[in-house]
Every structure is written in structure tokens, then in C-alpha cells.
Amino acid sequence: xxxxxxxxxxxxxxxxxxxxxxxxxxxxxxxxxxxxxxxxxxxxxxxxxxxxxxxxxxxxxxxxxxxxxxxxxxxxxxxxxxxxxxxxxxxxxxxxxxxxxxxxxxxxxxxxxxxxxxxxxxxxxxxxxxxxxxxxxxxxxxxxxxxxxxxxxxxxxxxxxxxxxxxxxxxxxxxxxx
Amino acid sequence: xxxxxxxxxxxxxxxxxxxxxxxxxxxxxxxxxxxxxxxxxxxxxxxxxxxxxxxxxxxxxxxxxxxxxxxxxxxxxxxxxxxxxxxxxxxxxxxxxxxxxxxxxxxxxxxxxxxxxxxxxxxxxxxxxxxxxxxxxxxxxxxxxxxxxxxxxxxxxxxxxxxxxxxxxxxxxxxxxxxxxxxxxxxxxxxxxxxxxxxxxxxxxxxxxxxxxxxxxxxxxxxxxxxxxxxxxxxxxxxxxxxxxxxxxxxxxxxxxxxxxxxxxxxxxxxxxxxxxxxxxxxxxxxxxxxxxxxxxxxxxxxxxxxxxxxxxxxxxxxxxxxxxxxxxxxxxxxxxxxxxxxxxxxxxxxxxxxxxxxxxxxxxxxxxxxxxxxxxxxxxxxxxxx
Numbered sequence: 001x002x003x004x005x006x007x008x009x010x011x012x013x014x015x016x017x018x019x020x021x022x023x024x025x026x027x028x029x030x031x032x033x034x035x036x037x038x039x040x041x042x043x044x045x046x047x048x049x050x051x052x053x054x055x056x057x058x059x060x061x062x063x064x065x066x067x068x069x070x071x072x073x074x075x076x077x078x079x080x081x082x083x084x085x086x087x088x089x090x091x092x093x094x095x096x097x098x099x100x101x102x103x104x105x106x107x108x109x110x111x112x113x114x115x116x117x118x119x120x121x122x123x124x125x126x127x128x129x130x131x132x133x134x135x136x137x138x139x140x141x142x143x144x145x146x147x148x149x150x151x152x153x154x155x156x157x158x159x160x161x162x163x164x165x166x167x168x169x170x171x172x173x174x175x176x177x178x
Numbered sequence: 179x180x181x182x183x184x185x186x187x188x189x190x191x192x193x194x195x196x197x198x199x200x201x202x203x204x205x206x207x208x209x210x211x212x213x214x215x216x217x218x219x220x221x222x223x224x225x226x227x228x229x230x231x232x233x234x235x236x237x238x239x240x241x242x243x244x245x246x247x248x249x250x251x252x253x254x255x256x257x258x259x260x261x262x263x264x265x266x267x268x269x270x271x272x273x274x275x276x277x278x279x280x281x282x283x284x285x286x287x288x289x290x291x292x293x294x295x296x297x298x299x300x301x302x303x304x305x306x307x308x309x310x311x312x313x314x315x316x317x318x319x320x321x322x323x324x325x326x327x328x329x330x331x332x333x334x335x336x337x338x339x340x341x342x343x344x345x346x347x348x349x350x351x352x353x354x355x356x357x358x359x360x361x362x363x364x365x366x367x368x369x370x371x372x373x374x375x376x377x378x379x380x381x382x383x384x385x386x387x388x389x390x391x392x393x394x395x396x397x398x399x400x401x402x403x404x405x406x407x408x409x410x411x412x413x414x415x416x417x418x419x420x421x422x423x424x425x426x427x428x429x430x431x432x433x434x435x436x437x438x439x440x441x442x443x444x445x446x447x448x449x450x451x452x453x454x455x456x457x458x459x460x461x462x463x464x465x466x467x468x469x470x471x472x473x474x475x476x477x478x479x480x481x482x483x484x485x486x487x488x489x490x491x492x493x494x495x496x497x498x499x500x501x502x503x504x505x506x507x508x509x510x511x512x513x514x515x516x517x518x519x520x521x522x523x524x525x526x527x528x529x530x531x532x533x534x535x536x537x538x539x540x541x542x543x544x545x546x547x548x549x550x551x552x553x554x555x556x557x558x559x560x561x562x563x564x565x
Contacts, residue, residue: 011201021464064196096193099186162190169187
């Protein structure tokens, strides 16, 4: 676990930690939502491939913007709310970071009816994560820690994909506009 | 459609920026606003057989040793530190060869350090904060001593087998005397002649009547600043509690619900206004695993706010020693609580627990905790040792 603690020290301040069954997670309560919730959101995004309609993009933008009052501590909050807002942020972040890679892949072709299932599964994940951080099982911390690693790896991969694709996409848009 | 063509790349950039901002925010970019103060705290390094006092600069988030001592045994005697009343010098106190050595370190001038020796103290470790009234430091234990920090003059009085511990509310010098069988006497000390004037007693029977059978008052007393009440830790058989004492004696017993079983309490600290206490709290949360929190307990009841500080190894006898090492200290402006793990015994430390000063930001609704690592021990073998 100390290796994971060091890994997450580069992206997380590691204060206010959940300690399922007495063992501290290697990331803070909000990053628990972001990275563990991120792994879940990424899996659902791949599974259901929601079509990026304007309504869906607006909803995800709201989830990202929700972090402004909570991240800047304008709203009093406890550990559960920190994790919840991190998880909602992760959902929005997954959608936005997935847009450009998906322009190449177009995974939603031929799958227009999955949005309800996508939102339902996302909602189901919220209480699951809050239950997991309060679990008394000794498996909870390693499981959550490695899910967090998966979430971090997913966001890192999406970031790399964006950094690789964005210049190309912007060039294509400029050319088509001209 | 051309708008949609631009939308996805732009939203992708927005996502990247949002994650970057999140990481910067979480790793501490926007937050703590130091007030320019510094913190003194003890640390130990059993591996190097050293213990010392660190001066933490909250602006620079740095620490340096102002005092280091080395022992031939594995665990050197701890040193303790506090500020002189006017903030000009650090007072470092520690037991060596049956004497209490009190050393004054001028931190912002080139004046030499001054040391005073109070003899015949046995193994009496000082209980901090050592009360200071005017320029005189008063030390309790099995002897009662007054030390003038300017002149070095000492007045010393043996206590005939009794043991008193001292504190001050800024105007009075207060004592607690253990009477045995769980009873304790509280009173004032007359600074002129160091005579004791009892005020009231807190008995084991009183504690039992308040639901604390086998309760025992600990000799660390926190007087209410600008008030008349005292807060003391009561060690119970099944749980710890806080006794609030008024001028007439035991006023109330606080048995806070910390949300964890068998929590142990350290030395309490009053918040300004006298309606809230800050408590160091430790509990075993798993096999061999402990967690250290700072709790905020309202005297009017209500939920207890717990802020996690650090995990620790809950070895077999942790409940006996660990809570005694826990102290919190409130900054003069009431905005920050300081506590430290730097002086813990090696066996209490987990791989994740740093020897550090921990600062709890009380102005932050999230109670952000930041840490400043204790200074590395100077290499004692850099020069060839001579016997």
C-alpha cells in the first residue's frame, strides 16, 4: 500500500482519508470519488456508450461545474459529500475526456437506446461507493485502492489520447472551416 | 453541424483543464493562509538515538532543529518546548541525571542560550505547558519550584511525598494534587511562598455517581482562558471523559460520542468563547491498527466533529501510554490547531505515519490537515566520536 500512497501523492494531498476496516486509503475522500468513481464511470461509459447529445453534454458539464462550490469550500461538507462530489465530477470528466477519442471510434453508432440504463447504473454506483468506504471488511481498502489505480490509469490514458488527438482534430476543423 | 465539430475538441480541453485544476486544488495549491507564526514541537529519532526540538516555520513549511540531544540508550529522554510568554525565546525543558534542565533559546537574536538546572527531580517529566507568570516559571512534581528566567533565582519546596501538577489561567497559579483512591484536590498556589490553598476536591465517588465507575482524574488541567472553569481528562474503565470544573467543584462530565469504540482522550484545549473543547482522540480501529483524530466537542452537546490526523500502530499497551503523548495546541488567533506525531515511540509509527507537525485549519469547513515533516536528525557520527 505504501507504493500506492506514493503514487497518489503526486495527484492528491492525502488528507481526510477514508479508513475502511481501519486501513487508510492512499487518496483523500474527494479523490476516492474521483478515482474509484472514475473507474466505475469509465466502465459504464464503455459499456453503454451514451450518445453525446447536447442534453447529455450539458448534464455532464453541470457535474463538472458542481465542483466549483464544493472544491473551493464555499459549502460546508463532510466526508460523504466530498466523496459524492468527487464521484459526480468523475462522471463529467469521463464524458468530456472521452469525447475526442470517441470521435475516432464512434462507439455510439447503432446504439441509441442506452442512455437510461447509463444514468440508472451511474446512480446505483453512488450508494455503492459510500457503502464501500464504510465497510468493515479487510478487502475493502485493497479493492478500493486498486479501483482507484484503475480510475487514475483510465484518466491518464484518456488524457494522453486527447493530447495526441487534439492537434489533429483542431487542424481538421480549421481546414473544414476554411 | 460546424458548431458541433468544434464542440467536442473544446469540451475535451475543458476536461483536461478541469482535472488539472482538481489535482492542483487537492495537492494544496489554493489553501492555507499562514499568519506568520511558528511552532515549537518535540521530535525523536530513536534510530539515531536522538531527540530534539524543532522550530516549524508555517510560512516556509519548513522545520529546523534548535536543540538536539543524544543518548547512549536507544530512546533518549524526551525534551519539551514552549514559548516564553513574550514570544522572544523558546523554553526547552528535559530531565537529565535527576535534574530538570531548562534552556532558553533566543530565536531571533545572537544572544547566547541560557540554561538553568533544577535539581532533585528524580524522573519527574515536566507536564506542559509549564506555567509562567511574569518572568517566573513554576514547575510541579514531587517538588515545587519557581525559577526566575531573568535572574536565574530559584525558590524550591519539597512536598513531603505529595505530587502536584501546575497550570495557569493567566492570573492564578493552579494545582492538582492526587490524593489516591481516585480522589484529587484542586487549589491555588501562592506565588510568593509557594503555599497551597485548596479550593475543592473531585472524588471517585462523585465520578461514579456521574456514570464513571473507577474513574481517575489525570493531572493535566486546561484552565479556561479568561474564565474560571477547568477541563481535565478523566480516565474511565470503559471510556474516557472530560470533567468540567467550576469554582465550586465538579460541574459536569462530558462523555462525547466519538463514533468509535474505546476511544482514549489526550490533553484538552479550550476554544475561544468557552463553548467548545478541542480534544486529541485515539482509538483502535482494527487489529493492531489505531487512528488519531482531533475532536471538536461542544459543551452544549450535539455531534462531535472528528478530523483525522494520522494512523498509528495500536500495540498491546497503547492505551496506557499513547494518549498521554497526545496534545493539541491552538494558535493565538484561534485559527489553527497544531499537534505532532514526531515524538512518538518508534513502535507506534506505521509506514504511512510521518514524524511531523500536523496543522488543522479551523477556518476551513473541511478542516484541512497539512503536515510539515520533522527535521532530519543531524548525523551524529560525522565527526569521530570520542569517549
